[in-house]
Amino acid sequence: xxxxxxxxxxxxxxxxxxxxxxxTTASLxxxxxxxxxxxxxxxxxxxxxxxxxxxxxxxxxxxxLIVVTLVFGRWFCGWICPLGxxxxxxxxxxxxxxAAQRLELNRWRRLYxxxxxxxxxxxxxxxxxxxxxxxxxxxxxxxxxxxxxxxxAIDNSAFGLYQGERHFHxxxxxxxxxxxxxxxxxxxxxxxxxxxxxxxxxxxxxSKLSLFRLVREPSVCKDCNLCGVDCAGAAEPHGxxxxxxxxxxxxxxxxxxxSGISYRxxxxxxxxxxxxxxxxxxxxxxxxxxxxxxxxxxxxxxxxPRPHPLRVRPPGAAAEQEFLARCIKCGACMKVCPxxxxxxxxxxxxxxxxxxxxxxxxxxxxxxxxxxxxxxCPTGAIRHLTxxxxxxxxxxxxxxxxxxxxxxxxxxxxxxxxxxCIVCEEVCPTSPKAIHFKLAEVVTRDGSTRQLKQxxxxxxxxxxxxxxxxxxxxxxxxxxxxxxxxxxxxxxxRLLLGRDKV
Amino acid sequence: MSGRDQQASAPPRVYTRRxxxxxxxxxxxxxxxxxxxxxxxxGRRDRSSGVERRVxxxxxxxxxxxxxxxxxARGPDAAAxxxxxxxxxxxxxxxxxxxxxxxxxxxxxWNRLAEQAANTNPEVVAEVVRLCLGAGSGAVWVxxxxxxxxxxxxxxxxxxxxxxxxxxxxVLPDKSGFREVAAGGEILQAVDVLWPLVDADRVINLxxxxxxxxxxxxxxxxxxxxxxxxxxxxxxxxxHRSIVDLAALFKPTLTVLDATRVLTAxxxxxGSLDDVExxxxxxxxxxxxxxxxxxCTLLGLVPTDVGFVAExxxxxxxxxxxxSLRVEEIAG
Numbered sequence: 001x002x003x004x005x006x007x008x009x010x011x012x013x014x015x016x017x018x019x020x021x022x023x024t025t026a027s028l029x030x031x032x033x034x035x036x037x038x039x040x041x042x043x044x045x046x047x048x049x050x051x052x053x054x055x056x057x058x059x060x061x062x063x064x065l066i067v068v069t070l071v072f073g074r075w076f077c078g079w080i081c082p083l084g085x086x087x088x089x090x091x092x093x094x095x096x097x098x099a100a101q102r103l104e105l106n107r108w109r110r111l112y113x114x115x116x117x118x119x120x121x122x123x124x125x126x127x128x129x130x131x132x133x134x135x136x137x138x139x140x141x142x143x144x145x146x147x148x149x150x151x152x153a154i155d156n157s158a159f160g161l162y163q164g165e166r167h168f169h170x171x172x173x174x175x176x177x178x179x180x181x182x183x184x185x186x187x188x189x190x191x192x193x194x195x196x197x198x199x200x201x202x203x204x205x206x207s208k209l210s211l212f213r214l215v216r217e218p219s220v221c222k223d224c225n226l227c228g229v230d231c232a233g234a235a236e237p238h239g240x241x242x243x244x245x246x247x248x249x250x251x252x253x254x255x256x257x258x259s260g261i262s263y264r265x266x267x268x269x270x271x272x273x274x275x276x277x278x279x280x281x282x283x284x285x286x287x288x289x290x291x292x293x294x295x296x297x298x299x300x301x302x303x304x305p306r307p308h309p310l311r312v313r314p315p316g317a318a319a320e321q322e323f324l325a326r327c328i329k330c331g332a333c334m335k336v337c338p339x340x341x342x343x344x345x346x347x348x349x350x351x352x353x354x355x356x357x358x359x360x361x362x363x364x365x366x367x368x369x370x371x372x373x374x375x376x377c378p379t380g381a382i383r384h385l386t387x388x389x390x391x392x393x394x395x396x397x398x399x400x401x402x403x404x405x406x407x408x409x410x411x412x413x414x415x416x417x418x419x420x421c422i423v424c425e426e427v428c429p430t431s432p433k434a435i436h437f438k439l440a441e442v443v444t445r446d447g448s449t450r451q452l453k454q455x456x457x458x459x460x461x462x463x464x465x466x467x468x469x470x471x472x473x474x475x476x477x478x479x480x481x482x483x484x485x486x487x488x489x490x491x492x493x494r495l496l497l498g499r500d501k502v
Numbered sequence: 503m504s505g506r507d508q509q510a511s512a513p514p515r516v517y518t519r520r521x522x523x524x525x526x527x528x529x530x531x532x533x534x535x536x537x538x539x540x541x542x543x544x545g546r547r548d549r550s551s552g553v554e555r556r557v558x559x560x561x562x563x564x565x566x567x568x569x570x571x572x573x574x575a576r577g578p579d580a581a582a583x584x585x586x587x588x589x590x591x592x593x594x595x596x597x598x599x600x601x602x603x604x605x606x607x608x609x610x611x612w613n614r615l616a617e618q619a620a621n622t623n624p625e626v627v628a629e630v631v632r633l634c635l636g637a638g639s640g641a642v643w644v645x646x647x648x649x650x651x652x653x654x655x656x657x658x659x660x661x662x663x664x665x666x667x668x669x670x671x672x673v674l675p676d677k678s679g680f681r682e683v684a685a686g687g688e689i690l691q692a693v694d695v696l697w698p699l700v701d702a703d704r705v706i707n708l709x710x711x712x713x714x715x716x717x718x719x720x721x722x723x724x725x726x727x728x729x730x731x732x733x734x735x736x737x738x739x740x741x742h743r744s745i746v747d748l749a750a751l752f753k754p755t756l757t758v759l760d761a762t763r764v765l766t767a768x769x770x771x772x773g774s775l776d777d778v779e780x781x782x783x784x785x786x787x788x789x790x791x792x793x794x795x796x797x798c799t800l801l802g803l804v805p806t807d808v809g810f811v812a813e814x815x816x817x818x819x820x821x822x823x824x825x826s827l828r829v830e831e832i833a834g
Contacts, residue, residue, distance in 0.1 A: 045540070054547035055540055063540045067533045209529040218514060266522050268514035322547065380547075491732065497739040501682070501692035502732040 003254050006078065010085040017082035021146045024376055025162055026338040033058075035378035037082065037139050038330055042066045042206075043119075043199040044140070047133040048379045050126040051325035056380035066206065073210040074203045077193060078232060078247035083138035083181075084193055088232060088249075090182055091189025099229045105188055108234045108242060112194045113278050117286035119201035124290025129321060130297065130352050134328030137199050138192075141178070144355060147335035148344055149175035168334060169343040169360060194234055194245070204244035208274040213243050214252065215267035220260035227252035227261055237261060243274045294352075302350015307493045309483035310348045312359040312403045312464060315366060315390055316374040316383040319489045320349075326381035329355040333373035333382055339364030341466065342373060357382075359402060361466025361482040366402060368429040368465060403464030404486035404495055405435070405457045411479035414452045418444045422453045424468035424480050434461035435468060435480075459486065459495055555684040555692055560753045561705040563597055565788060571827040572787040572796065577834020580762045581629040583784035587758065588633060590830045591786055597756045598704050600638035605645060605702035606630055606670065607754075608661060609709050609725050612771045613650040616660045619763035620772040622710045624660035626760045626784060630706060631668035643698035645673035646728045649771075673698050680731045687747025689740055694731040699752070707757040707790065711797045713769035713777075717741045718808045719801055720770045721794040722757045723749040723819075742809030749790060749814055759785045759793045764800055782834070791820025792827050 017037055024034040035058055038044055045062035049055045065076060077084050095102055122133045134140040148168035153175070156165045168174075184191035193200050216227065216237055227237040230251035235242045237252035253261045298304060303320060314333055317323050334342040334357055341364030344355040357373070359366060368391060374384035385400060392399035405424075413419040414437075428435040437453035444450055457480075464482050472478035486495040494500065517525065565571075573590035575583040588594050598604055608622035616624055627644060634642050644665040648655035652674045656662035662672050673679065673696065680694035681701075699705055709725035716738060717724055726748035727737065737744035761783040765772040772778070781800060787793050791814045795805035805822045806812045815822045 049540075049543050052547055053543065054545065055543040057545055060540060060544065063537055066536045070529050070533045070536070206532075209525075209532050211526060211529050266517055266525055268516050269521075270515050494733060494736060497689060497736040497744065499689060499691050502685075502690055502694070502730060502734050502736065 002250055006250060009079045010088065013080045014082045014085045017142070018146075021143065021151065021335065022161065024147070024332060024335045026336065026370070026372060027163075029336060029372065029376070034336075034376050035332060036061065038143065038328070038332070038378035040065050041137060041139045041199060042069070043133050043137050043202050044328055044379065046202065047123065047126040047131050048326050048328065050123060051129050051131045052322060056326070056378070058378050058380075069203050069206040070209050072212045073207045073243065073246060073248055074200070074233070075248050076203055077197075077200055078249040081138055081193075081199075083142045084190070084247070086142075086182060087185050087190045087193055090185040091232075094186050095189065095230075099226070102229045103225060106228055106231045106234050108236045108245065109188075109194075112234060112245065113276065114195050115197055115201040116204070116276060116278055117282060118196060119198040119205075120283055120286035121290030121293070122198050124287035124292075125294050126325075128291050128294035129325050130294045131325055131328060132352070133198055134330060134355070136196055137328065138197055139199070140328045140330040141181070143335075144329060144331040144344070145174055145178035147331035150178070151335070166340040167363065168340070169363075170346050171344065174344065174355065190232055190234075193232075193247070207243050207246070210243060210274075212263060212265055213267050213272045214241060214246055214248065214250075214261055214263050215271045216241060216252075216256075217260045217262065218271070220258050222258065224257065226255045226257065229255055240271060240273045243272050244276060297350065297352050300350065302347075302352060307484050307487075307490060308348050308350075309485070310358065310360075311345070311353070312361070312466070312482055312484045313487065313489065314342055314357055314359060314373040314382050315400045315402050316371070316385040317357075317402075317489055318381055318383065323356070323381050323489075324349075324352055326379040327353075327356045328379055328381075330378065331355070331357075332376040332378065333357045336372040336376045337364065338367055338370055338372070339470070341365050341470075359464075359466060359482070361469035362478060363470070365467035365470040366465040398488065399430075399463040401463040401486050401488045403466070403482045403484045404459055404462050405464065405466070405468050405480050405482050407455055407457060408479045408481065411474050411477065412455065413473070413479070414440075414454045415479075418442055418450065418452065420452055421473060422455055423471050423473055424455050425453075427467045427471045429465060429467060430461050430463065432461065434458050434463070455480070462486070555682050556700060558683055558695065558700055558751055558753075561703075561755045562753050562788065563755055565596075566592070569596075569828070570830045571789055572785065572792055572824055572829045573832065574783060574785045574796070574829065575832040575834070576781075576783045577832075578782055579834075580623050580625040580760075580782070580784065583762070583782070583834070584626055584629040584758060584786075585633070586832045587784050587786035588756075590832060591756070591788075594633040594637045597706075598634050598637050598639045601640050602703035603640040603701070604634045604642045604704045604706060604755075605698035606634075606642060606665075606706045606708050607696075607699060607725060607729055608644065608646060609712075609720065609728060610646040610652070610655045610659055610661050611649045611728060613648075613654045613658050614772060615658060617763070617775060617778065618772050619710065619765040619778040620712065620770065621655070621659040621661065622708050622760045623762040624664035626758065626762060627661050627708060628664035628668040630708060630758060631665055631670040634706075635669045640703070642670040643673045643702060644670045645675070645696045645698045647675040647696060647731055648728070675731065683751070685747060685751050687744075687750060689743055690747040690751075693748070693751070696729055696731070699729050704755040705752065707752070707754040708760065709757070710760040710762075710764075711781075711800050712765040712772070713767055713801055715769070717745065717810060718803055719794070719798055721797040722759055722790040723794055723810055723814055726752050742813050745810040746813045746817055746819065749810075749819055750817060754790070757787055757790050757793055759787075759797055761785065761797065761800055766801060787827075789820040789824075789827065791815055791822055792824035795822040795824045
């Protein structure tokens with residue numbers, strides 16, 4: 001009965017999560033706070049605050065969950081986490097029939113301490129300005145997989161919930177990792193949660209202080225071990241219950257034939273333990289390794305010394321260092337982008353920027369009057385612009401520039417093939433147009449002359465939306481392409497001399 | 503049931519009241535700390551609007567009425583030319599007082615030998631350093647943001663060795679070696695400036711005379727291009743106004759223009775000795791525009807034909823008609 005209550009909560013939160021992901025699209029989003037799950041994730045708040053020395057206002061949602069966890073334990077993991085529900089369900093479906101076998105699967109193992117080292121390493125990296133928690137944080141992990149692979153895969157082939165097909169750069173890799181995380185349950189149930197989840201580790205650490213805990217009453221216990229048969233967190237309810245591992249799934253409570261396990265305020269200290277037995281040296285080593293990884297990664301050429309030409313960030317994106325401190329690679333911006341122009345980066349933003357959003361103009365372009373990516377960003381890596389700020393209407397003097405278009409005269413039809421075209425000029429959204437043409441008289445192969453309109457880019461008007469590249473009829477590699485130069489957010493990546501900082 | 507209870511081993515230890523209060527207090531403290539930290543960090547970065555920018559001081563000194571404004575010394579010994587030119591202006595003591603720190607900004611733009619005349623002559627640099635220290639100055643820093651690899655430029659030009667031997671500290675540009683400074687120019691709003699030029703009590707501009715493809719000449723005003731970092735190659739898009747923006751920003755105590763060897767073609771990097779003319783001349787003054795106008799004549803240019811000279815005069819930074827100044831020429 002109570003078990004079904006937990007399942008009910010799990011299903012409700014899973015449904016809410018799916019709902020928020022699915023409405024993250026221009027036509028359905030309205031003012032829905034689709035960032036909500038990401039925003040009340042304490043790990044997102046902690047890591048981005050550590051890395052950016054600032055807390056984005058959405059992330060205030062994390063504070064109540066921190067307080068709840070400190071007082072009551074890891075309810076989030078057992079009752080709310082959408083990835084936890086999926087793991088739980090798969091583990092349950094694949095469970096062996098015999099109780100003895102399940103007892104064996106659900107006993108505590110030393111390898112479950114790994115998650116604390118993962119957490120420490122990620123916080124070490126965050127302390128030096130590189131937020132990497134999004135790689136494994138369950139909410140960001142699930143968001144990314146849904147946004148860039150699972151939802152598009154289903155929608156492209158079956159439903160048609162969204163207009164047009166959506167494709168994401170190398171998202172197969174994201175889907176495969178998600179599949180592996182789920183498949184781990186076939187080996188040991190909730191293995192991702194128990195072994196890798198840095199959010200679980202953080203909430204586990206908070207649970208060291210929890211005042212309410214599950215506890216076994218030894219005077220009632222007949223040592224039947226039924227409490228450990230379905231323990232989701234491998235928290236050893238029949239031993240000295242590990243408060244840091246306990247997900248409060250309550251299976252031990254339901255499993256006990258003598259009602260010998262209860263959830264109590266400050267239970268006797270020798271029945272519950274909050275020790276991790278991890279050793280201080282390993283803590284320090286993990287944190288140092290994570291911190292050291294940042295200068296090591298930055299010794300490569302991913303972030304410094306030059307901006308990558310294809311690292312075209314969404315409009316309103318913070319300057320790169322600040323961006324890397326805030327972006328959790330959740331993919332919400334990619335999900336909402338109406339043209340699917342925002343794509344998970346592979347190498348373009350360095351190893352650190354893996355799966356952070358870049359605009360790939362061959363696939364889509366930045367709609368001039370759209371600021372949805374900033375609206376959905378949970379961490380302020382992309383600022384929520386107003387449309388007038390984005391396009392540079394008064395009092396704003398300049399549009400927000402994300403890059404600049406360059407014409408490849410060797411591929412351009414009027415420049416190289418004596419063929420009329422000028423699609424780029426037609427679709428250019430700025431007014432007056434950033435792409436203009438000059439009439440040229442060319443002598444064709446057969447000796448006749450003809451007049452052609454040859455396109456030019458005016459870099460004072462171009463803000464890098466990329467629609468010219470998207471629509472260029474040279475359908476493989478476009479004859480006009482966007483690179484990041486000229487982006488407003490980086491003074492070192494300006495093209496023109498203007499009234500600004502040199 | 504009660505029988506089993508009695509059989510059980512020692513009953514579990516319970517918290518004393520003091521321990522229980524301690525547990526509750528610890529948890530409450532952690533919760534309050536989380537809330538407090540969250541409130542404290544809320545929107546911190548989103549609130550701040552830009553970095554604080556410094557301003558560069560006016561490093562000029564008051565000149566006595568009737569003092570020589572432009573001194574030109576010719577002779578085979580470059581160091582002697584420096585001494586005599588500065589002496590004609592009233593001596594180094596008129597510019598640098600006891601204990602004051604001095605930043606010297608030679609042109610060390612290129613990985614070239616002194617003979618190739620792409621950089622300020624090392625003898626000239628060393629002599630200015632010696633004069634400052636001789637006047638009892640504090641620290642003397644010699645710095646430039648070279649175009650080629652700075653370390654190679656400073657070494658191969660001979661300036662690192664000459665300046666160090668004379669007692670100066672050579673300051674090479676590195677990532678943390680710049681200060682953001684408000685520029686307030688027609689184009690330049692802010693620039694990153696080599697720290698000695700911001701921090702020093704006195705600043706001496708120490709350029710050389712060279713031909714330049716875009717701006718026609720590299721002289722005193724153009725030498726400030728080497729004082730800044732950032733994405734400065736963009737300045738070429740409006741080089742004359744940019745140079746004057748920089749020149750209006752830096753107000754040096756003294757300028758010594760080195761024409762010991764003059765690079766007359768293929769500048770400003772040069773390379774061939776065929777393009778080098780030996781003039782054995784050093785000029786010193788406090789009017790950079792006048793000095794540059796004089797320097798233009800060495801390159802066969804009409805000063806007001808050179809955009810940045812004309813623009814600097816228009817903005818009131820100095821007088822291009824250098825002959826109308828109080829000039830003293832000293833022959834060797």
